[in-house]
Amino acid sequence: MLPALLVRFRPTGPWRFGPDSGARNRVDPVCHSDTFFSAVTAAMSQLDSLEPWLEATVRKAAVRLSSLFPWQGDILFVPAPKGLWPPPASSRIRWGGTRFIPSRVLELLLAGKTIEEDRWLVDGPSGCLVPSGGRFRGTGPFREGLRTGAAVDRWNGGVAPYRTACLEFAEDAGMWGLAVFADDAARESWIGPLRAALRLLADSGIGGERCLGWGRSGEPHFREGRVSELLFRHPIEHSEPPNARWLLSLYRPANGDAVDWSQGSYSVVTRTGRTWSPARSGDLKRSVRMVSEGSVLVSQMELAGSACDVAPPGFPHPVWAAGFAVSLPVNWKKPIPASLPPLEAQTAPAPAPVPIPAEPAPTAGETLEAVDSAPPQQESQMEQEPPAEFPPEEIPAPPGVAEPQAELPPPEAESAEPQAPEVQSADEPGESRIEAPDEDSEEPGRTPEVTP
Secondary structure (H helix, E strand, O other), rough: OOHHHHHHOOOOOOOOOOOOOOOOOOOOOOOOOOHHHHHHHHHHHOOOOOHHHHHHHOOOOOEOOEEEEEEEEOEEEEEEEEEOOOOOOOOOHHHOOOOOEEHHHHHHHHHOOOOOHHEEEEEOOOOOOEEEOOOOOOOEEEEEEEEEEEOOOOOOOOEEEEEEEEEEEEOEEEEEEEEEEEOOOHHHHHHHHHHHHHHHHHHOOOOHHHHHOOEEEEOOOEEEEEEHHHOOOOOOOOOOOOEEEEEEEEEEEOOOOOOEEEEEEEEEEEEOOOOOOOOOOOOOOOOOEEEEOOOEEEEOOOOEEEEEEEEOOOOOOOEEEEEEEOEEEEEOOOOOOOOOOOOOOOOOOOOOOOOOOOOOOOOOHHHHHHOOOOOOOOOOOOOOOOOOOOOOOOOOOOOOOOOOOOOOOOOOOOOOOOOOOOOOOOOOOOEEEEEEOOOOOOOOOOOOOOOO
C-alpha cells in the first residue's frame, strides 16, 4: 500500500463549495479533488514552489490528492461505494438514505461481516450514518445554512439583497482528505512543502466567499502512514483477490488505465468553474467530465488518472483540472437479478355434483286441475296500417313552354233537387232534430248542428 498523509481541517466558520448547478442557495457537502488541487496549487505559488509542484503532479503524478469529506470525533466519513451499498433492506434503518458512512462500517462491509442495526442511525440533514449512542446522540457533523447579504451600489445607493448557502459544522467536526505519494522518495520530497501549503490554506481559506472569512480553519491535524492504516483499524482480509477500485477522488482516465466499463457501478459529473490567477481571474473554464467519488470501477491494476488543460481561449497560462485517482481495492461481484420461481400449472379439482331432490309425480286429479286452471292463450293480432300514399311531385315546365291544362271530367246529368229531411219531434226518444240556422248569424255557410 502507498504512503499517504491524512489532514483534518477544523473550521472556525462557515464553508462553501458551489454545486454543479451553480445555484447560490445550494451547497455541495464535498470539496472535490480538482478544487482541492487548485487550492493547494495556489498555495504552492505563494510559497515559490509552483513549477516543481506542477512537474511532480501534472507530469509525473508523484502526489495525488483525494476529495475532502466530513469527519466528527474519531469517525472519518467516506462516500458509500456504489454497487456495494446499501446492504440488504432492513425494517429499522433506511440504508439507502445515506451518502456518507463511517470508515469502520465500510471495514465491516468489505470483510463480509454483518452491520449491527441498533448501533447506527441515519442523520437526514447531512446524509451521514452516525452512532445511535455516545456524546453525539445521533447528530451529524454539519448542517446546511443560509446567510443573508446585500450588494450596495456606491453610486446611487441601491441595495440588492441575496442569500448564500453554506456548511455549518458541529463541535469537534470538520473536513478531512488524503495526499497519496507514488513512493517513499516522493513522500520525503514533498511531505514538508505539502504541510506548509495546507497550513497556509487553513489561514487563507478554501472554497467560496473567502473574502468574508469563510473556509478558514484552525491548526490542521496531520497523520502519516499507509492508506489502509489511516482509514481502517484492522487490515482488510479479502476472501478473493480484489478485482475493482473504489474511488476517493474524481477520476479522468489515463491512456494506460485498463477499465472494464461494461461492469462496475459509477457515475459521471461535469466539472467547470472560474479561473483564479494573479494574471487574470473570473474567466469561465472549459467543462470536463469525470467519474465521481464513491464509484467502483472494475480493473485489475491500480488506476493512475490524468489532468487536462481547461484554460479558456486566450488565457496567458494553462489551467489544470486534476483527475488523478485515489482508490482502494475492493471485490466486485456482478449483481444477480432476483428471479421468481417458475409457476407450475395445477389442475383445479372438479366441483362435487349438487344432488337435486326428485319431485313427487302429480296424481291424475292434480294434473287435470292444473290443465283446467290454465288461462286460455289469446292470439294477438297485429293490424298493419297501409303505407301512406304521397302525391307525386309536380315538375314545373321549362320557360317558354305552356303548361298542359288538366282535363276536366265530362259534365254529369243534373240530378233532382234534394228533398228536405224530415223533421221529427224532439219529444220522441232516440230521434234527432235539425235546428235551422239563425238568420242573423255572421257565418252564412255554417252547417246546421244535429242535436241528438
